[in-house]
Amino acid sequence: MSTLHLLVLAPFIMAIFVPFFYKGFRRIHTGWFVLALPLLLFIYLLRFIPIGEPLQVVKETMDWVPSLGIGFNIYLDGLSLLFALLITGIGTLVVLYSIFYIANKKDEPLNNFYVYLLMFMGAMLGVVLSDNLIVIYVFWELTSLASSLLIAYWFHKEKSRYGAQKSMLITVTGGFAMLAGFCLLYIMTGTFSIQGIISFFAESGAIFNEALFLPAMILILLGAFTKSAQFPFHIWLPDAMEAPTPVSAYLHSATMVKAGIYLVARFTPVFGGTPEWFWIITSFGLLTLIWGSISAIRQVDLKAILAFSTISQLGLIMALLGLGSASFIDNVAEVAIIAAIFHLINHATFKGSLFMVVGIVDHETGTRDIRKLGGLMAIMPITFTISIIGIASMAGLPPFNGFLSKEMFFTGVLEATTLNIFNVQTLGFIFPIVAWIASVFTFAYCMIMFFKTFTGKYQPEKLEKKAHEAPIGLLISPIVLASLVVIFGLFPNMLSYTIIEPAMQSVLPYVSDPYINIYHWHGFNAELFMTIGVVLFGTVVFLNLKRWQETTFFLHERDPLNRFYDGGLEGLVAGSQRVTNLQLTGLLRDYFAYMMVFMILLLGWTFFRYDAVAFNFVDVSEISPYLWIITLALIAATISVPFIQHRVTAIIVVGVIGFLIALLFVVFRAPDLALTQLLVETVMVVLFLLCFYHLPELRKESFKARFKMTNLIISVGMGAIVTLIAFSAHAARHGLSFEPISQYFVENSVPLAGGYNMVNVILVDFRGLDTMLEVLVLGVAALGIVALIKLKMKEGQDI
Amino acid sequence: MEILMILTVGVLVSVSTYLLLTKSLLRVVLGIVLLSHAAHLLFLTMAGLKEGAPPLLGEEAASYADPLPQALILTAIVIGFGVTAFLLVLSYRTYKEHKTDDLEKLRGSADE
Numbered sequence: 001m002s003t004l005h006l007l008v009l010a011p012f013i014m015a016i017f018v019p020f021f022y023k024g025f026r027r028i029h030t031g032w033f034v035l036a037l038p039l040l041l042f043i044y045l046l047r048f049i050p051i052g053e054p055l056q057v058v059k060e061t062m063d064w065v066p067s068l069g070i071g072f073n074i075y076l077d078g079l080s081l082l083f084a085l086l087i088t089g090i091g092t093l094v095v096l097y098s099i100f101y102i103a104n105k106k107d108e109p110l111n112n113f114y115v116y117l118l119m120f121m122g123a124m125l126g127v128v129l130s131d132n133l134i135v136i137y138v139f140w141e142l143t144s145l146a147s148s149l150l151i152a153y154w155f156h157k158e159k160s161r162y163g164a165q166k167s168m169l170i171t172v173t174g175g176f177a178m179l180a181g182f183c184l185l186y187i188m189t190g191t192f193s194i195q196g197i198i199s200f201f202a203e204s205g206a207i208f209n210e211a212l213f214l215p216a217m218i219l220i221l222l223g224a225f226t227k228s229a230q231f232p233f234h235i236w237l238p239d240a241m242e243a244p245t246p247v248s249a250y251l252h253s254a255t256m257v258k259a260g261i262y263l264v265a266r267f268t269p270v271f272g273g274t275p276e277w278f279w280i281i282t283s284f285g286l287l288t289l290i291w292g293s294i295s296a297i298r299q300v301d302l303k304a305i306l307a308f309s310t311i312s313q314l315g316l317i318m319a320l321l322g323l324g325s326a327s328f329i330d331n332v333a334e335v336a337i338i339a340a341i342f343h344l345i346n347h348a349t350f351k352g353s354l355f356m357v358v359g360i361v362d363h364e365t366g367t368r369d370i371r372k373l374g375g376l377m378a379i380m381p382i383t384f385t386i387s388i389i390g391i392a393s394m395a396g397l398p399p400f401n402g403f404l405s406k407e408m409f410f411t412g413v414l415e416a417t418t419l420n421i422f423n424v425q426t427l428g429f430i431f432p433i434v435a436w437i438a439s440v441f442t443f444a445y446c447m448i449m450f451f452k453t454f455t456g457k458y459q460p461e462k463l464e465k466k467a468h469e470a471p472i473g474l475l476i477s478p479i480v481l482a483s484l485v486v487i488f489g490l491f492p493n494m495l496s497y498t499i500i501e502p503a504m505q506s507v508l509p510y511v512s513d514p515y516i517n518i519y520h521w522h523g524f525n526a527e528l529f530m531t532i533g534v535v536l537f538g539t540v541v542f543l544n545l546k547r548w549q550e551t552t553f554f555l556h557e558r559d560p561l562n563r564f565y566d567g568g569l570e571g572l573v574a575g576s577q578r579v580t581n582l583q584l585t586g587l588l589r590d591y592f593a594y595m596m597v598f599m600i601l602l603l604g605w606t607f608f609r610y611d612a613v614a615f616n617f618v619d620v621s622e623i624s625p626y627l628w629i630i631t632l633a634l635i636a637a638t639i640s641v642p643f644i645q646h647r648v649t650a651i652i653v654v655g656v657i658g659f660l661i662a663l664l665f666v667v668f669r670a671p672d673l674a675l676t677q678l679l680v681e682t683v684m685v686v687l688f689l690l691c692f693y694h695l696p697e698l699r700k701e702s703f704k705a706r707f708k709m710t711n712l713i714i715s716v717g718m719g720a721i722v723t724l725i726a727f728s729a730h731a732a733r734h735g736l737s738f739e740p741i742s743q744y745f746v747e748n749s750v751p752l753a754g755g756y757n758m759v760n761v762i763l764v765d766f767r768g769l770d771t772m773l774e775v776l777v778l779g780v781a782a783l784g785i786v787a788l789i790k791l792k793m794k795e796g797q798d799i
Numbered sequence: 800m801e802i803l804m805i806l807t808v809g810v811l812v813s814v815s816t817y818l819l820l821t822k823s824l825l826r827v828v829l830g831i832v833l834l835s836h837a838a839h840l841l842f843l844t845m846a847g848l849k850e851g852a853p854p855l856l857g858e859e860a861a862s863y864a865d866p867l868p869q870a871l872i873l874t875a876i877v878i879g880f881g882v883t884a885f886l887l888v889l890s891y892r893t894y895k896e897h898k899t900d901d902l903e904k905l906r907g908s909a910d911e
């Protein structure tokens with residue numbers, strides 16, 4: 001166990017103590033205790049940032065299930081470090097923000113909130129720092145669970161529960177597909193270690209031809225796409241906005257939804273360079289990008305705008321990773337990977353700050369509806385300043401960091417069109433067009449957010465609270481993030497050597513010495529003109545918003561894809577209900593019939609399959625006249641039972657059968673059995689008569705004829721199967737070459753146990769423990785009987 | 800003799816299965832009683848019906864009937880007795896509570 005293991009486990013350990021803090025120091029906000037942990041982890045992780053020298057990759061191993069090749073192995077490289085810094089850094093700010101956002105009221109379950117948040121933090125660190133696929137899967141599902149619990153934090157709200165269930169169902173389904181993909185990779189490579197898989201694929205290039213290669217890729221991408229809200233799985237993210245705003249800022253924009261991006265980046269060295277990987281990721285990414293940005297402009301809830309904006313930006317990063325994967329063949333696409341990593345950081349900063357700003361607006365005015373908001377510029381000047389920075393960065397305006405990564409994004413898509421592989425020559429022209437259109441809409445929704453909230457007329461009569469500037473505690477975190485937006489925008493190269501280069505090396509391991517320098521000014525090139533076009537056309541879209549909103553597509557706030565989810569879920573529930581009702585009829589007869597039919601089929605099939613039916617009548621013994629009489633009487637009595645309509649007659653006939661069996665025991669030289677049977681049968685008949693005194697008269701079976709026929713067939717089949725077993729077993733006895741073990745009892749009864757009655761000796765001596773437990777069983781049955789008879793219940797009370 | 804016993808067992812099993820599938824609680828209990836009889840007989844027949852002396856060493860006989868299956872069947876008889884007694888009282892109580900012994904009417908309510 002190393003310090004890095006401890007780093008992953010620390011949030012979980014902390015989570016154990018949170019309820020004690022909560023109960024013990026009720027007056028202090030629990031968040032203050034929690035705050036120290038992510039801060040410490042962040043500072044600790046900063047140590048790993050390389051300054052002036054290449055990043056030292058850290059590997060730490062710890063066995064978990066060594067026989068299956070599963071180990072909690074830490075692998076910290078550039079990519080992991082970037083994510084770990086995001087998780088702990090944004091985590092610190094979010095915890096600080098949440099202290100002021102969620103008030104320490106009497107019935108506010110703060111302990112739940114921080115336990116889930118810490119659980120998420122630990123799980124997310126586990127995902128990005130583990131090298132073992134199974135461990136990654138476990139932590140991956142834990143993040144889904146934590147996310148779902150956090151969405152449902154205000155569980156008394158119907159919408160929260162709906163959102164939590166939706167996110168859980170979609171992400172866990174994807175996670176499960178991912179597990180299957182991991183297993184396929186294991187089958188191909190024989191290891192669960194990502195680094196092991198990468199080197200395995202690097203050594204044997206022909207692996208792309210394997211039959212399992214494509215299924216494994218698609219299954220893993222399903223996991224990544226569901227988690228990172230890619231089209232068409234993005235529908236869970238807008239509903240996840242029911243979570244408290246700190247959670248939305250943390251999980252649903254900065255970290256968890258980027259787990260899918262992480263996974264794709266991690267697996268780029270494995271799958272990168274294949275046309276499937278390139279096309280699937282690029283096309284889904286671009287589709288998500290444009291779908292998200294178009295959907296965003298028809299939202300009226302500020303958080304919903306941000307949710308669709310996040311979806312669209314995730315699509316952007318995904319598309320860049322897809323385009324960049326081509327650099328395994330043609331290194332012209334490397335800039336796409338750089339842009340992806342850079343935009344990942346930028347998105348976390350500006351989107352984080354914007355979520356927090358929206359939270360502040362919500363907190364101070366009581367609404368997030370842009371139809372009610374307006375004119376907050378003068379009332380909330382600091383909030384306004386932060387959001388103008390965030391929005392400008394999101395829109396891609398200079399000098400903020402969003403501008404730089406958006407320019408790089410345009411460079412990436414433009415350079416991708418020059419690729420001469422994977423049929424890009426014919427279809428590649430689509431990339432810049434889609435990217436440009438999506439950017440126009442992005443610019444438009446940025447303008448909506450800005451103008452509808454902060455300019456226009458202040459409408460205090462529509463607001464629940466009187467708007468005023470937020471307290472300083474709420475403002476610290478967004479101020480920090482907004483300053484980062486400015487700093488990264490002005491000095492982007494402080495990131496390029498320290499973070500982007502090492503991260504890029506993890507994605508493209510063949511680049512031995514990357515050199516990245518980010519410029520603000522590239523001259524009057526295509527990218528600049530594209531940006532100018534975006535600003536112009538974005539403004540046009542915004543000014544004509546009214547006209548857009550009259551088209552049918554824009555009348556619906558909800559994503560039309562939700563219909564499939566809701567319908568599918570309803571159908572699933574109704575379908576399972578129908579299947580259940582079909583078999584669970586509540587009728588004992590049906591359950592018995594299932595069992596019998598199953599037994600008949602199973603045994604019959606086994607007999608057929610192994611050709612086990614055998615008959616052998618070589619040494620059948622003579623039948624004495626007594627036996628004839630007893631047996632025929634027995635058979636006659638047995639057959640008559642179902643026809644008897646009178647209960648006392650039925651009991652007596654069954655009693656007679658019992659006594660006849662006792663007689664058979666006598667004939668077969670089993671005196672003890674005969675005695676016991678006589679005794680038991682006598683008591684049983686008395687018991688039956690006693691009980692039946694209270695029971696109603698037997699009636700004629702009122703089952704339908706069809707039912708009776710099935711019953712008859714099943715019973716005859718059952719009898720036939722048992723007869724068959726008996727015949728075959730009897731025949732099989734003759735082939736046996738070994739002595740029955742009974743000889744042991746014949747020889748040892750007297751010397752070892754001192755008894756002459758062998759059956760008794762076996763029962764009380766050789767198998768004494770059995771008999772003792774049998775007595776116990778009888779005792780339990782007796783207690784049950786007493787309870788059933790004596791139990792008195794009040795009127796109307798059920799058992 | 801073995802053939803006759805095997806056929807008897809077959810009849811017993813068929814009839815008891817039929818009784819189990821009816822919908823009178825009473826007949827179901829009777830079916831279980833008959834089924835345990837069938838099992839005992841089957842077991843005894845399987846062990847071989849050789850005509851030795853009863854398994855009492857005092858007989859000083861040349862060969863004895865196999866004592867082990869007999870011991871097992873003895874256990875089974877007693878357990879069967881316990882089960883039957885319990886089922887009887889259970890059906891008695893069911894009848895007292897629900898005023899019917901018809902399994903069709905004892906299906907339980909729809910919300911369960």
